[in-house]
Amino acid sequence: MQPYPIPAQPVEVSEEIKKSRFITLLEPTPGVEAAKAFVQLIKSRHPAARHHCWAYVAGPPNDSQQLGFSDDGEPAGTAGKPILGQLMGSGIGEITAVVVRYYGGIKLGTGGLVRAYGNGVQLALASLPIKQKVPQAEFLLQCDYGQIxxxxxxxxxxxxxILQSEYGAAVDIRLSLPAYEAAEIVNRLYNLSRGSLLLQPV
Structure with a gap:
């Protein structure tokens, strides 16, 4: 699995459109449970808001199994999908966006809503600091003291x-390697040790 960008920290932006206030919040969320927990947290922080629309890409950016979205009472397709579209277009993983709307009394129409929710997320993404996540793979290894x-x-x-070491007659090691080049590293270690070091995937 290749490295991919994730949010380095949360971001919040706010704008007023025809007397409605839209607050867009982006949060790093590794996994669906973390994404859902963030949505609930924002709902509890803004109980008086009319809508809490959201979407998440809770895993790697290309993992369609960890996507979700909600219009939360807005007309179907006007909020959750535009939010998700912006997140997926960014290529960023492990991210959740919640857009809180305080209704100002003027209807925006479906096109206006799509623009408001999509643009809010686009604006927040523009100021989002990102970092690279390198997925890891774990292996077990037994070696001599002289090979450590x-x-x-x-x-x-x-x-x-090295995640864990146990010292006995030999040394038992549990280690973590970047998943996308683990096979190459396993071969390098095998060659360096002239065939004496074999890594077992966990």
Whole structure:
């Protein structure tokens, strides 16, 4: 699995359109449960708002299994889908957008609503700081004490890490490797150790 961008921190933007106030909030949410929890949090913070429309891409940006959206009482297709469309177009993963609307008494029409919800998210995305997430894969490894330094050096070079070590007659190590190049790293370790180090995927 390739690295992908995720939000580095939350963002909030607010705008008024024909007396209605739209507050767009973006939040890093790794997983569907985190996304749903954020939606509930915003609803509890804005109980007087007329609508809390939302969408999320809760996993990697290309994972269609972790998408969701809601119009929350707005006409069908005028809020949740435009919000989701902006999130998917951004190529960012593990992100949830909630747009809170305080109704100002003037109807915007379906086209006006689509623009209001979509543009709010577009505006928030423009100021969103992002960072790269590198999906990890875990492996088990048994090695001699004399091989630990070589293993640690290689892990530093490739962005891996030791999660757990148990010292006995030999050393049992649980380690984490960048998933997208794990197979190549496993081969490098095998070659460096002249075939004595075999990694078992967890």
């Amino acid at each position: 330094a070589m293993i640690e050096t290689l892990l530093q070079q490739v962005g891996g890490s």
